Structures are given as C-alpha cells and as structure tokens.
Amino acid sequence: MSAAKSRAATGARGEGSFLPNLGKRQASGRRWAAAFAAATIAAVLVLGALVASIVNDAFGLVAMEFTVDPATLAPGGDIEKLSDAELVAALEDNLKSRRLRSLGNEKPLAERERADLLALVEDEVIGWEVVETFSLAESLFGRAGVDAFMAAEHPEAKLVFRSWVNARFLAASQSATAIDAGVRSALIGTLMTILITVATAFPIGIAAAIWLEEYAKDDKWNRFIRVNIYNLAGVPSIIYGMLGLAIFVRALEPVTSGAAFGAAADPTGANGRTILSAGLTLALLVLPVIIINAQEAFRAVPRTLRESGYAVGATKWQVVWHHVLPAAFDRVLTGTIVAVSRAIGETAPLVVVGASTFLTQDPTSVFSKFTTLPIQIYQWTARPQEDFHNIAAAAILVLLVLMLSLNAFAIILRNRLRAKKRFA
Amino acid sequence: MKRERATDPFDLAVETGETSWALETKGMCVDYGAFRAVKDLTMGFEKRQVTAIIGPSGCGKSTALRAFNRMNDLIPGCRTEGQVLFHGADVYAPEVDPVKVRRWIGMVFQKPNPFPKSVRENILWGARINGYSGDEEELVEGSLRQAALWDEVKDKLDKSALALSGGQQQRLCIARAVAVKPEILLMDEPTSALDPISTSRIEDLLEELKARYTIIIVTHNMQQAARVSDRTAFMLLGDLVEYAPTKELFLNPKDGRTENYISGRFG
Ligand SMILES: Nc1ncnc2c1ncn2[C@@H]1O[C@H](COP(=O)(O)OP(=O)(O)OP(=O)(O)O)[C@@H](O)[C@H]1O
Ligand SMILES: [Mg+2]
Numbered sequence: 105m106s107a108a109k110s111r112a113a114t115g116a117r118g119e120g121s122f123l124p125n126l127g128k129r130q131a132s133g134r135r136w137a138a139a140f141a142a143a144t145i146a147a148v149l150v151l152g153a154l155v156a157s158i159v160n161d162a163f164g165l166v167a168m169e170f171t172v173d174p175a176t177l178a179p180g181g182d183i184e185k186l187s188d189a190e191l192v193a194a195l196e197d198n199l200k201s202r203r204l205r206s207l208g209n210e211k212p213l214a215e216r217e218r219a220d221l222l223a224l225v226e227d228e229v230i231g232w233e234v235v236e237t238f239s240l241a242e243s244l245f246g247r248a249g250v251d252a253f254m255a256a257e258h259p260e261a262k263l264v265f266r267s268w269v270n271a272r273f274l275a276a277s278q279s280a281t282a283i284d285a286g287v288r289s290a291l292i293g294t295l296m297t298i299l300i301t302v303a304t305a306f307p308i309g310i311a312a313a314i315w316l317e318e319y320a321k322d323d324k325w326n327r328f329i330r331v332n333i334y335n336l337a338g339v340p341s342i343i344y345g346m347l348g349l350a351i352f353v354r355a356l357e358p359v360t361s362g363a364a365f366g367a368a369a370d371p372t373g374a375n376g377r378t379i380l381s382a383g384l385t386l387a388l389l390v391l392p393v394i395i396i397n398a399q400e401a402f403r404a405v406p407r408t409l410r411e412s413g414y415a416v417g418a419t420k421w422q423v424v425w426h427h428v429l430p431a432a433f434d435r436v437l438t439g440t441i442v443a444v445s446r447a448i449g450e451t452a453p454l455v456v457v458g459a460s461t462f463l464t465q466d467p468t469s470v471f472s473k474f475t476t477l478p479i480q481i482y483q484w485t486a487r488p489q490e491d492f493h494n495i496a497a498a499a500i501l502v503l504l505v506l507m508l509s510l511n512a513f514a515i516i517l518r519n520r521l522r523a524k525k526r527f528a
Numbered sequence: 529m530k531r532e533r534a535t536d537p538f539d540l541a542v543e544t545g546e547t548s549w550a551l552e553t554k555g556m557c558v559d560y561g562a563f564r565a566v567k568d569l570t571m572g573f574e575k576r577q578v579t580a581i582i583g584p585s586g587c588g589k590s591t592a593l594r595a596f597n598r599m600n601d602l603i604p605g606c607r608t609e610g611q612v613l614f615h616g617a618d619v620y621a622p623e624v625d626p627v628k629v630r631r632w633i634g635m636v637f638q639k640p641n642p643f644p645k646s647v648r649e650n651i652l653w654g655a656r657i658n659g660y661s662g663d664e665e666e667l668v669e670g671s672l673r674q675a676a677l678w679d680e681v682k683d684k685l686d687k688s689a690l691a692l693s694g695g696q697q698q699r700l701c702i703a704r705a706v707a708v709k710p711e712i713l714l715m716d717e718p719t720s721a722l723d724p725i726s727t728s729r730i731e732d733l734l735e736e737l738k739a740r741y742t743i744i745i746v747t748h749n750m751q752q753a754a755r756v757s758d759r760t761a762f763m764l765l766g767d768l769v770e771y772a773p774t775k776e777l778f779l780n781p782k783d784g785r786t787e788n789y790i791s792g793r794f795g
Binding site: 322408409410411412413414415416417418419422426427431 | 597599602604627628630631632634635636637639641642643644653654657658701704705707708
C-alpha cells in the first residue's frame with residue numbers, strides 16, 4: 105500500500121476524518137427544515153380555516169317570505185324600476201289608512217326622497233322576513249339539499265343569494281332584525297376610539313421611550329421601571345378595562361363625560377361611559393407595547409451615528425432630534441401601528457368600561473355613548489338566531505378589512521420613510 | 529467691548545488663554561470600571577503639527593484619543609482622572625460642558641460615518657447647530673475644498689452622502705469636522721478602512737490641514753506615522769513609553785520596547 109493510498113483510506117473513515125459526518129449533518133439539517141416547513145403549513149392552514157369559516161357565514165342563500173309579492177308591484181318583482189309616483193301608489197294601495205296618515209304627518213309622501221320611498225315599500229308593503237339562511241358551502245355545493253329542504257318547509261319562500269356585507273350593512277345602524285341591522289355606529293365608534301388612542305398613546309409612548317433609552321441613567325430605579333413596563337405589556341387586557349373603569353369612568357367622570365368642558369349632558373346619559381373613556385383605556389393598553397417597541401427602535405440606531413453628531417459639538421437633544429429619531433422613526437411607526445391594530449380588535453376591556461349593547465344612534469362627540477365593531481360582533485354572535493351569525497361574520501369582514509388597510513398604510517409609510525432615509 | 533467678552537470661564541480661556549501647547553494632559557488616567565486602560569498620561573501636543581500615536585492593539589490609543597474631547601463620557605462606566613488642558617483650561621473641570629469641548633476639538637472616526645443626509649447637509653448640520661449664520665454656500669465649498677473633495681462632489685451636493693465611495697465619505701467626514709472651525713482634529717485610524725489610493729490622498733491632505741489645525745492621529749501603520757507625523761508617541765499597555773520627534777523615535781529610539789515594536793518584534 106502506497107503512502108498516498110493509506111492516507112486517503114484514513115481520510116475517508118479514519119478517526120481524524122471530517123467527511124463521514126457530512127451526510128448525517130446534512131440529513132439533520134433537512135429534518136429541521138422539514139419541521140419548519142410543516143409549522144408554516146400548519147399556520148397557513150389555520151389562517152385559511154379562519155377566513156373560510158367567516159366567508160362561509162358572510163355570504164349564502166337566504167330564504168325570505170313576504171306579505172305582498174313584489175311581482176304584483178313591479179314586473180319581475182324589481183321595485184327599483186318603478187317611478188316615484190308608482191312607489192307612492194304602491195304605498196297608498198297597500199298600507200292601512202292609519203299608517204298612511206301618520207307617515208303623511210311626518211312628511212307628505214309626494215315630497216319624500218326616492219331612497220326613502222323604496223325603503224318604505226320594502227319594509228312596510230313587501231315586508232321581507234328571513235325564514236332560513238344557508239352557509240356559502242351549502243349554497244354552492246349542496247344546492248339540491250337546500251331546494252329539497254325549502255320545498256318541504258317553506259314552499260312559499262323566495263330563495264335569493266345574499267352578500268351579508270353590502271352598502272346597506274355599512275350605512276345602517278343597529279336594529280332588532282338582523283336583515284336591517286348595520287355596522288355604521290360601531291364603525292364610527294371604532295374609528296373615533298382608535299383616533300383617541302393613537303393621539304394619546306403615540307406621543308406619550310415615544311416621549312417615555314426617548315427618556316428611558318436616551319436620558320435615564322442605568323440605575324436601580326430605572327431598571328425597575330423598565331422591567332415593569334415589560335411586565336405591563338403582558339397584563340391581560342381585561343385588567344386594563346378595570347383600570348379604565350376605575351380611572352376614566354368613575355374618578356374622572358367630570359372630564360370623560362364632558363361636563364368639565366361645559367359640554368351639554370349627553371341626552372343618552374352616557375355619564376363616564378364615553379368614547380373618550382374607551383379611547384383612553386385602549387391607550388393605557390397599548391402604551392407599554394409602544395414604549396418597548398420605540399425603545400428597541402432607538403437602541404438599534406448605531407452608536408457611530410450618535411458619535412458623529414456629538415463629534416461636531418451637538419447636544420444630546422440635537423443628536424436625538426436630528427439623528428436618532430429620524431433613523432428610528434420607521435420602526436417606531438410600524439410598532440405603533442401593529443399595537444394599534446391589536447387594540448382595534450379588543451373587546452373585553454371595552455365591555456368592562458361599559459360599551460353600549462344596543463346603540464341605534466351615531467356618536468356625535470367624544471362624550472357620546474359608544475359601541476365598537478368587536479363589541480357588536482360579540483353581541484351578534486351571542487344571539488341564537490342564525491341570521492345574526494351571518495351579520496356577525498359580515499362585521500368580522502369589515503373589521504378585518506379595516507385592520508388590513510391600517511397595516512397596509514403602515515407598510516407603505518415605512519417603505520416611504522426607508523426610501524427617503526436611503527436616498528436623502 | 530466688555531459686553532462681548534465671554535463670561536463662561538472656559539469660553540474666556542479659549543478666547544484669551546495662550547499656552548505653548550495646543551493640548552496638554554497632566555496625569556490623565558482612563559478607567560473602564562475597574563480596568564485602567566490609560567495610565568498617568570502626561571504629554572503635550574504641538575500647535576499646527578501632526579502628532580501620531582502608535583502602539584499594539586489594545587494599548588489604549590483610542591481610549592486616550594477619545595478622552596481628549598470627552599467622547600468617552602458617552603460610554604457608561606468610563607471615568608477619566610487627571611487634567612486635559614486646552615488653552616490652559618481643564619476640559620474635565622466640573623463646570624465645563626463637554627459639548628463645548630467637542631466643538632473646539634473635532635473627531636474623525638475609523639469607519640467613515642457620514643450622516644444619512646445629503647453632502648451639503650453633512651457639512652451644514654454641525655455649523656447650524658453651533659449657531660453659524662454666515663454664507664452657507666461659501667462654508668460648504670470652503671470645507672469641501674479643505675478636504676480636497678470639492679471637485680469630486682460639486683455636482684452631487686444634494687445627493688446622499690452614503691452614495692459616495694468609502695474614501696470620499698471619509699474626506700467628507702473631515703470636511704464636516706473642519707466646517708465648525710475647530711482648533712484640533714482627532715483622527716482614530718482614519719485610513720484603516722480605506723484602499724491604498726484613498727489612504728494616500730488622506731495622508732496628503734493631512735499635510736495641508738496642519739497649516740490650520742493641530743492634528744492628533746492614531747494609526748496602526750508605522751509607515752504612515754513616519755510619513756505624516758512630526759512627532760510620535762508610542763504607547764504600550766496603557767503607558768506612554770516614548771514620545772519624540774518622529775525621525776528620532778524611528779531612527780534612534782531610546783527605549784528598548786519602542787525599538788522592539790518598530791522593528792516588528794511584537795505588536
Ligand atoms: N467600552 C469598553 N469597555 C471596557 N473596556 C474597554 C472598552 N473599550 C476598550 N476597552 C479596553 O481598553 C483597552 C484599550 O482599548 P482601546 O480601544 O483604547 O485600544 P486601542 O489601542 O485603540 O486598540 P486598537 O489598536 O485595536 O484600536 C483594551 O484592553 C480594551 O479591551
Ligand atoms: Mg483603537
């Protein structure tokens with residue numbers, strides 16, 4: 105055996121060799137990669153199931169019965185095609201004279217808007233009533249079963265495909281019947297609440313983060329504060345609701361009800377249970393998260409950037425304002441928006457703070473009673489009737505779209521800031 | 529006339545204090561916690577000359593340099609004892625604001641670190657925050673010319689400084705430092721991240737800059753120290769071993785440790 109050959113032999117399986125391990129190392133790497141892929145697939149499946157179940161409820165066939173067949177009013181039952189005069193005629197023919205008189209006293213029929221007339225004909229003449237709703241899956245794939253069921257149970261009913269999310273759903277307020285109910289007050293409530301949350305939590309959070317990260321000495325007290333901010337971020341949201349109830353609704357009632365500012369007492373009797381209280385409670389909830397996020401963003405600003413500021417004779421504030429903040433701002437912003445979009449979906453703390461359960465009026469100011477989308481969804485889901493579950497799903501879609509647009513806005517803004525930072 | 533006189537003792541000293549050294553340290557010690565990185569440094573830096581500080585890695589060159597303009601104040605746990613005299617005033621005196629010290633004693637770092645702003649803003653920012661109210665265009669051109677960068681960037685003044693090459697960025701950092709009209713420039717291995725051509729440009733630049741500024745440069749490169757400096761200090765383990773005119777130190781070192789180091793026997 106030549107020297108070279110024996111070296112090759114020990115090289116291949118001798119004790120000093122590195123190579124024989126390689127196959128094993130690669131195999132273990134592949135196993136881990138497969139596990140990671142599986143985890144990702146599981147996450148995607150769960151997400152898909154969630155979306156599917158919502159969409160399944162938000163669209164589908166609806167069986168409706170009526171008192172007066174629309175086909176007798178207009179050809180093909182399409183009352184949109186009727187002229188204003190014909191609509192008035194339809195009302196006059198079909199309504200009781202007492203009802204006609206009281207409507208006329210409110211506002212003569214001839215002077216009413218077309219949309220108003222259409223709504224009156226739908227509600228009072230035709231009198232649609234939902235007798236059965238079907239899920240999207242049933243509607244698409246089990247049509248035969250649906251038809252059989254309908255023939256047996258509701259031979260009179262008319263079967264129509266309905267998108268529970270529609271323009272009317274967005275424009276209408278809460279109602280006792282699902283088909284008439286909408287999310288308008290809840291949507292306005294959510295937007296106003298979140299505006300208050302952002303307007304208070306964002307500046308306070310950033311200011312606190314600047315102080316903690318840039319100014320506070322690294323002593324016992326400040327470490328204690330920092331650790332506790334981290335802990336606060338993990339406190340269950342319902343506890344914040346109780347805090348909000350104690351502080352904003354009870355102790356600060358003169359302020360949160362608007363009485364201290366001479367605002368006219370809310371006719372609905374909101375007392376402290378106002379949009380202002382709700383917004384401030386959510387601000388408490390997101391504040392720790394915003395602070396932690398901003399602190400991390402400031403910490404990520406390289407020391408060399410700060411030093412180059414100090415080296416030309418800048419004060420600490422000038423370095424923070426001109427260099428640290430702009431460099432960290434995109435991260436601060438993304439962190440804030442992620443925190444806020446979580447807050448949009450919060451239900452528990454607002455229930456504690458006293459969200460209204462049945463609000464048919466839009467809030468007029470921050471001192472009004474409030475309800476929000478998640479509260480509305482929660483209530484509708486809790487009802488036994490099928491059609492309320494359908495509008496709950498529709499409201500969830502509205503909420504998701506709201507959150508997604510907020511996140512998309514955050515991403516666009518961040519990319520803009522990044523691009524500016526790079527090419528300034 | 530009297531009303532224009534500075535009232536702050538440090539400002540007054542800078543205005544009127546005449547000393548033979550541009551900067552002088554007396555028994556300066558720098559500690560990181562319990563570790564003493566610079567031990568009892570006593571030396572003076574000559575006006576309008578280039579002084580090089582050499583020594584093996586970890587001997588405390590950067591630490592000493594950063595102590596001169598109180599840059600170490602930014603490092604938690606770093607403490608400086610002794611005196612650093614600028615125009616006869618101790619920059620570590622309790623009433624002296626370090627911001628003021630850095631305004632007179634500028635710094636250029638090892639890695640080029642321009643602000644993520646335009647070339648023009650890089651020059652102007654320092655001047656503005658220090659209350660400069662003169663002609664901005666003039667300042668930009670003047671500073672860039674002093675850094676031998678004007679011809680290369682005069683058409684890209686509004687472009688991002690980060691789009692410049694490494695060597696250009698480093699000269700921009702020099703221009704940024706001179707824009708606030710300091711008296712002393714501290715440079716910590718300013719060419720170690722650069723290619724040989726950029727390095728030699730900066731070395732040439734030092735020759736011109738010393739007509740206006742006192743320059744203290746830390747370098748790992750002994751040839752560079754020999755080429756650009758008038759005086760050289762050799763440090764070892766936090767001690768100043770030898771400090772002499774550059775020629776003398778390289779040709780005729782008095783201390784055996786210096787001789788070992790420059791002949792490449794350690795470090
Ligand atoms: N922030 C710090 N905290 C603690 N010790 C430090 C710190 N910075 C430097 N030191 C220590 O101080 C000593 C001197 O460091 P310094 O950076 O001044 O060395 P240097 O001479 O500049 O080295 P180099 O040539 O490698 O840059 C080293 O032993 C280093 O470990
Ligand atoms: Mg160093």
